[in-house]
Structures are given as C-alpha cells and as structure tokens.
Amino acid sequence: MTVRLSGALSDFVAANIGENGSYENVSEYIRDLIxxxxxxxxxxxxxxxxxxxxxxxxxxxxxxxxxxxxxxIARNRT
Structure with a gap:
C-alpha cells in the first residue's frame, strides 16, 4: 500500500515521527490512525x-x- 503526502500533511506526519514525535515510523503512525x-x-x-x-x-x-x-426467518430472507 502506498500513500503519498505533500505540503502541510507531510510536515505534520514528519513532526510526529522520530525522537520528538509520538511514533517511531510512518507505518506505526498509520496503523494507529486506522x-x-x-x-x-x-x-x-x-x-x-x-x-x-x-x-x-x-x-x-x-x-x-x-x-x-x-x-x-422468512422476513429476514427478503
């Protein structure tokens, strides 16, 4: 599965990843969102x-x- 982000969305995701973010990587972030x-x-x-x-x-x-x-049962079949 591929997801492409640009601009403000990409910046927002990047800010939530890594040492200063809540997630170690993008996949972890996406799984949590889902x-x-x-x-x-x-x-x-x-x-x-x-x-x-x-x-x-x-x-x-x-x-x-x-x-x-x-x-x-008959009612639910219709």
Whole structure:
C-alpha cells in the first residue's frame, strides 16, 4: 500500500515521527490512525444498536406482535 503526502500533511506526519514525535515510523503512525478510526466506527455502530434496542423496549407492550421463528426467518430472507 502506498500513500503519498505533500505540503502541510507531510510536515505534520514528519513532526510526529522520530525522537520528538509520538511514533517511531510512518507505518506505526498509520496503523494507529486506522485502529482509532476502526474503534470510532465500531462505537458508532454499537451506539446505533443500543439506540434501536432502547427504542424497542420503550414501545408499549400493546404494540408487540407475536411471531414464530419461521416468520422471522422468512422476513429476514427478503
């Protein structure tokens, strides 16, 4: 994988590498950025799921509908 940076982005990365930076090399920096982005995306997905579950549990019990496992499977196939 190749990434090309120039100008301000290149300078910013260079400032974060080496003796005075937080990372030993560019690869370490990029891996950390990707890990952080993945954690952010995972947290967003989890938060959406929690919101859906909270919404479902907040619904009045009268709005619930009894369905069979076969009906759920059939609905999910479409």
């Amino acid at each position: 890990r952080r982005d993945k954690e952010r995306a995972d947290k967003q997905a989890f938060d959406r799921l929690v919101a859906e579950v909270r919404h479902a549990f907040a619904a009045p019990e009268s709005s619930y509908k009894v369905v069979t496992a076969a009906e759920v």
